[in-house]
Amino acid sequence: MDQLHTALGSLKLLRTSVGQIFETLGGGIRIEHGEEHGENKFLHELQELLTLTNTHLRDLESTINSLSTPPAPLTLGNTSFLTQELSQDRQALYSQLVNSYKWIDKVHEYGSIASTVLHSNSLKRSFNNNSNKRRRPLVSCHNIPPTHFENVLTSNCLSDMTINITRPHARNAIVYITLGRVLKAALIFKGIMIEWVTVKGYDETFDDDLWAESRHQVFRKVQDHTHSAMLHFYSPTLPDLAVKFFMAWLHSYIKLFSEPCKKCGKHLLNSYPPTWRDFRILDSAFHEECK
Template identity: 85%
Template sequence: MDQLHSALNSLKLLRTNVGQIFESLGGGIRIEHGEEHGDNKFLHELQELLTTTNGYLRDLESTVNSLSTPPAPLTLGNTSFLVQELSQDRQALYSQLVNSYKWIDKVHDYGTIAATVLHANSLKRSYNSNSNKRRRPLGSCHNIPPSHFDSVLTNIERSFNDMTINITRPHATNAIVHITLGHVLKAVLIFKGIMIEWVTVKGYDETFDDDLWAESRHQVFRKVQDHTHSAMLHFYSPTLPDLAVKFFMAWLNSYLKLFSEPCKKCGNYLLNSYPPTWRDFRLLEPFHEECK
């Protein structure tokens, strides 16, 4: 190992000196060489660099010659006969197999280390501690009585004068909520329990008919729908689902002034023919997509 380290060090010095030669050649005659006899000084400097490089090259050759012969190549059973193939396409298979085995060994080592780290830091998607004490399990937000859901939505509707909420249950207990926000837009929220699973937004003059998944024909409401999906994920809270729905509805209600409120950053009502379709999650202020 000492001899190999010495050889690598010699190679490093050789490459560094060669780089200095090319740097000197690229720079040519510099100011420090002087106006008189500058070419002679430049040639003298280049000669010294070449002499030094030649010395490093001899050191590298002597160090490499002193290295011991490596052990026999890695054998892979009968695959060693692949080197006897006459076809040019098959002669390289043996070396490729050797590299593949080495790569697999590294993956196995890294996997072992990763498994050890993950085992030491066990991650569980649970809010219960690892204590041996018996605890009452938390109720699932996907399984709540319809009366509780209706009560939450009714209180939300009372909080916003310009928001109309209509609840339907075409499939068992899971609700589909139709929302009309003033004369601006309509939205359909598909719930699973009290968790929002999907949101579709359309213009006030559009209808949903029997297709609750179809997007609006207006590009501006398609952008609003994309933002509602981001908000749906942002306000997601399995521990406080009622509060998460209230925050989402308050955020959605901020679109009541979609076409009448300017962007808080640029102060324009329109940018690239679009109103400010983004609403800040905390302050509920309007922004264009380019200004947020």
């Protein structure tokens, strides 16, 4: 494969030098050649280009001679008779079939490699690898009483944060959060686990459409970061603590438009404020390019 790349590079250089020859011949004697010895300078320049082209041609020939003989063509049974078709549309079928077989062979090869890698890594989600020991079953975080859910939300409600809890779908709740006069967020819960987050501006409404994104690009970026935080703080064993950390992280956007970037010190970069917040150091605001 390296020899083939070298041959292609030599061919590219040869084509470039030949193009320069034709360009020089087409331009003829130019002003920079001078009036007295312009013809001699033109011929000298053309001779140098021809010498360079000859060198590139020898390099290409030596590289081609060093290439190994390609393997025999694939035999696809009776499909080889397709090359004897008189119709131009059917003559290309054989080459297309060869490419299809090569692609399928690569899929099988990559599939076998992926299967080996997946079998070498255990994907079992277990908190105890020893299956012989009996352990107490974990409490499900999807089936909790409404009073416990409301206590968790209200206890983690920080300053400048207003929470409104609705239950349009039985036990699962939707929490509307208003963060000062900066933004609004809708958190869709399943039990006490956050399933989806939608972020909009303070002047926008949800209008019973929790999946529609904000019309402002800055809040769309903030929504992407909230999805990353939702996955980062995901913890089925400690769901109350996960909600607490997520609420504290979301509260860090109270200074979205007033806090500068910790790295570049600018309030705006490419017309955007620092929309990214660190998951551990909540008072660290960064632009996406500075994080």
